[in-house]
Amino acid sequence: MVEADSFDVGYTLDNNRSPAVGSLRHQVELREGNVSGFGDRLTLGYTSTSGSKGFDLTYTLPVSPDNTTLAVDFTTTDSEVIEDPFDVLDITADSGALALTLRHPLIETPTREVALGLQLSRERTQTFLGIADIGGFPLSRGADEDGQTVVSSLGFFQEWTQRSLEQVLAVRSQFNLGFDMLGATINETGPDSRFFSWQGQAQWVRLLAPDTLLLLKGSVQLTPDSLLGLEQIGIGGQATVRGYRQDELLTDNGALASLEVRLPIYRNPEHDALLQVVVPFIDLGYGWNTEEANPDTNFIAGLGAGLLFQMEALRARLDIGLPLVDTNTEANSLQERGVYFTVDYAFF
Structure with missing residues (x-):
């Protein structure tokens, strides 16, 4: 018996970033699954688009024999708006987040898992206007006079x-x-760091026949408060509603539902290869605000098909979605035309 290598490197190319900063995204991840010999895991990642670059670090440490874990997540991103016509304003932003997560499994068997956890987090973003050397400037609701938001x-x-x-x-x-702690944004009126929200997600995957899958998933965010942009739910894009640009809608509350069927059309066991067609997929998204006016169009839906291919260390996906509700958004990129792709490769 040969022990599996705990170190691996992965590369991902996709077009799932907002077109405002460039939708084409490159990601490199280095993962070590046993840093000190005690089962602790470390992940380092670098992400870039035409208008952004970011770094993230996650360290997870087992803290009990019951598989209780303590994780630290750190991310930092610098970005600039490259989308016409806003690029002339020379808008830039820097953001970062730090989170501490404690997770404890109550039940952990091969067929069932139940877990509880706590997460303490601090998120920060600041926007700048380079035109006329204006500097820090509020471009999102709730930001202070220097364009900074902290949650x-x-x-x-x-x-x-x-x-x-x-x-x-x-x-x-x-x-x-x-x-109101750790330098959080506090406003006399409007949204700030004082809020309450609930998020729920569910996913059901059913094997209908060999390599034939039915996937049904949904998510919801509910809040009685008006939220800062950092806490709003984004609706639109490959992960939510295909057929629309990333975060077509950004609202306080939201509900999402998606259904897809995956059918095998080619298998090659010798090379661990499988090609599946997704026919069809249906995505629905609905968003609304607690106090402010809703977007002119706050319900979107997409219908389409896709292809999934995997062979050894390679994974690839192509989705083509048709928008069923018109949002009058210009289609200047593949993403905005409803075409999404993802390519993953594990080098080790």
Whole structure:
């Protein structure tokens, strides 16, 4: 028996970033699954587009024999708006986030898992106008006069997963409470770091036949408060509603649903190769604000098809979505025309 290598390097190319900073995204990840010999994991990542670059670090440490883990996540991103006509304003932004997550599994068996966790986080972003050397400038609601927004929050999450040979059902719930600490943004009127929200996600995967899958997933965000942009839900793009640009809608509350069927059309066991066609997929998204006016169009839906290919260390996906609701958005990129692709390769 040969012990598996705990180190691997992965590369991802996709067009799932906002066109405002360049939709084509390159990502490199270095992962070590046993840093000190105690099962601690470290992930380092670098992401870039035409108008942005970012770095992220995640370190996860087991802290009990029951597989309780403590994780530290750090991200930092610098970006500039390159999309016409806003590029003439020379808009730039820098943002960062730090999160501490404690997760404890209550039940952990091959067929069932139940876990609880707490997450303490601080998110920050600041926007700048380079035109006329204006400097820090508020471009999002709730930002201070220097364009800075800071959110400090505590999250309590619950996870439940049930597995069998034919299906997997996973449900996740998280309650978020924002507070006035760690330099958080506080305003006399309008949104600030003081908020409450609930997020729920569910996914059901059913094996209908060999390599034939039915996937159904949904998510929701609900809040009684007007939220800062950092906490709003984004609707639109490959991960939510295909057929639209990334974050076509950005609202306080939102609901998403998606259904797709994957059918095998080619197999090659010798090279661990599989080609599947996604026929069809249907995505729905609905967003609304708590206090401010809703977007002119706050319901979007997409219908389409796709291809998935995997062979050994290579994974690739292509989706083509047709928007069923017109949002009058100009289509200047593949993403805005409803074409999405992802290519993943693991080098080790």
